[in-house]
Amino acid sequence: MIKMAEKEKVILVVDDEPDILNLTKKFLDLGNYKTITCSNGKEAMKIIAEKYNVIDLILLDIMMPGRDGYSILEEIKTNEDYKDIIVVLFTVKSFNEDIQKGKRLGADFYITKPFSGKELLKKIDEILA
Numbered sequence: 296m297i298k299m300a301e302k303e304k305v306i307l308v309v310d311d312e313p314d315i316l317n318l319t320k321k322f323l324d325l326g327n328y329k330t331i332t333c334s335n336g337k338e339a340m341k342i343i344a345e346k347y348n349v350i351d352l353i354l355l356d357i358m359m360p361g362r363d364g365y366s367i368l369e370e371i372k373t374n375e376d377y378k379d380i381i382v383v384l385f386t387v388k389s390f391n392e393d394i395q396k397g398k399r400l401g402a403d404f405y406i407t408k409p410f411s412g413k414e415l416l417k418k419i420d421e422i423l424a
């Protein structure tokens with residue numbers, strides 16, 4: 296299939312685990328996404344404030360030291376400038392309450408941990424298609 300030239304999609308990945316950041320960046324780069332990574336909520340909000348108009352999707356970890364993913368999600372979805380950015384939460388499979396709470400706060404999709412890079416890329420491709 297020939298792909299038409301289109302605007303490169305920009306994804307912000309927020310996770311406190313370096314292995315997750317490395318894995319997601321590796322696979323999203325293969326998918327021709329422009330990936331920005333950061334490891335905490337404070338830094339994430341700074342990047343969002345600067346680049347909200349170019350960020351298409353945020354992959355957001357819930358459990359992080361300092362500000363957790365819920366608080367970031369809530370801030371994004373209640374801000375007029377940020378609320379249209381697609382937010383995909385990283386959740387641990389067995390934590391069903393994470394999904395319920397994320398849903399209430401406006402999360403658009405979920406990716407459950409543990410995941411493979413291939414699965415992640417497939418899911419992101421579907422969401423951004």
Ligand SMILES: [Mg+2]
Pocket residue numbers: 310311312356357358359
């Ligand atoms: Mg974490």
